[in-house]
Amino acid sequence: MSLKELAAHLNLSTTTLSLVLNGSPTAGSIPQETQKRIFSAARELNYRPNYLARSLRVQRTHTLGVIVPELSDGYSAMVLNGVESILSDQGFFYMTASHLHRSDLLERLPQVLADRQVEGIIAVDTPVRFALLPMVNVSGHDEIDGVTNVILDHWKAAELGIGHLFELGHRRIAVIKGQDFSSDTEIRWQTIRDAACARAIPIDERLVEQLKGDSPSPELGYSAMKTLLSRGEKFSAVFAFNDISAIGAIRALREAGRRVPEDVSVLGFDDIYAAAYHNPALTTVKQPLFEMGKLAAETLLDRLTATNQPAPAVLTVEPQLIVRGSTAACE
């Protein structure tokens, strides 16, 4: 049932129907009676405008592209939840694409999304080098023209985390760094190092180990902790890159006969759903992932709808320390 058929059925032109159905101001001159005829015929014959045709004509698709490393890594899913909550309110849809850390996809995805006529792109934890379209990068750290970065206050996050461990009396703190491909890896590491130095407990380089591989499983944290333990260097606490790796680290510690938190305190990052229910419950630095997604979506939509809204370069959100059972005072 196209507009043309509906028009034929009513003995009116598609023009008239379009004006009336879209509530255009020009429709002011169309008598109420005709308008009613049109509306009720549309309803009865179940007329549904073809979104492609409309989008082609008005040059707006009300569709965004979303690029994530992987859907099931918890982090991305939470951000997407926030994104979707905003978009669905505004009648926008989005197409998701995962880059799986593959450089060919990283290169190509923005282009193929643009080819699909998305109006803008939200990237999550994804390195971005240029912007074909209005873009917001969640956890982006590069300053790029036309790209708004939504980032955590990393300095504060490190202060909260290291501060907490310091207050508990920990002086030899191990760190599990993120993979190089994670946007936050570098800044997280720097801020942690600075926070430790500021307290005169510099992080021993032999107490730093990096996650290896790209599985979203605790396995990587497990391996990292095994390596750390194998070095024989002493430490009483570990600051993990995220909750997932903290969970893996705890497993490795237990296997090595170290109790958590009695022998070693473990501090996570993110506050995923499972954190509160892990055993022991994870003390963690919470990122407001849902809010970051919302903020990203709101910012991008503002830019698309408002007239020539300038893109803010950076939007910062605040972390929060959630103290649970995986950290305790150092003996």
Next chain:
Amino acid sequence: MSLKELAAHLNLSTTTLSLVLNGSPTAGSIPQETQKRIFSAARELNYRPNYLARSLRVQRTHTLGVIVPELSDGYSAMVLNGVESILSDQGFFYMTASHLHRSDLLERLPQVLADRQVEGIIAVDTPVRFALLPMVNVSGHDEIDGVTNVILDHWKAAELGIGHLFELGHRRIAVIKGQDFSSDTEIRWQTIRDAACARAIPIDERLVEQLKGDSPSPELGYSAMKTLLSRGEKFSAVFAFNDISAIGAIRALREAGRRVPEDVSVLGFDDIYAAAYHNPALTTVKQPLFEMGKLAAETLLDRLTATNQPAPAVLTVEPQLIVRGSTAACE
């Protein structure tokens, strides 16, 4: 840069360009030299066909709709991963929509996706009453015309789970049922009950409790177990609806002073990433979620591309028992 502009630039018609660029058989009569001119001009001027225009004309969007309860529940994300792995190979994209168990959205989403001209819909753990479009329902249990259900062999899953607990000597087994809105709740419960009865250890109705609420957090399993414990009825094992609720249940058990698995064995379902690294590591009945997503996508694409492929009504996948540390012999 539109086809028209490119054509003008080459002094050729859009027809010729279209034929050549799409490798149409009709282009056989166009000399190689002209073809080369066209291809290289397209490359140099970075011509990108407008997907809307093309889709409108050929009546194919290469886009699917995906309906899930919520993105961050682990289950959906894993299925989506499988879906995406197939779609991206075939040049398809998809639009995700979450229904959040809201009946208005459940009703409306298929329609708004259809309005967006998706070619088919994949629903995940979502009740479906009719099919506007070719559709595959992952964990669907209703027989609906035009809908293929991808389901787990629930009978076998129950046999594996109950069989495992039975062999360990458990005779009084508690069950945490899923919420009514979960597609698998009813069949899961029935098959578990049957498997228990077949071993002459019928499930005591006072040992059954249902998850309440729709958060994707272990909290629901925690509450359910608290209720179960508060009844004072004895049990030596519990079969949880999924890993998330099993994790919550373990927390409640520990708080009540019951050790897992020494005092109570806990059996999960799904085998999410965290299961292996929980403490204790979760024994669980694994669903091949990634494969289910792949299968759903493959089936739907087959139907869309092959000529009049009939839709299979049901596709069954096999569960697998993963024995870890949360179950042990009954004393």
Next chain:
DNA sequence: TTGTTTTAGTAAATCGTTTTAGTAATCAAG
């Protein structure tokens, strides 16, 4: 030489909307 086929294209219709630029008919004012 004539007729047919092949070669190398093109004009125009089409997909289903929106939007611009009208047009005829009625009405009010001067």
Next chain:
DNA sequence: CTTGATTACTAAAACGATTTACTAAAACAA
């Protein structure tokens, strides 16, 4: 009685591709 505005519409041109149905010239066959 003319002019100008208002009312109630519509024709046709977009949007940017694809596709059908041609044409005109060259090559080939009889």
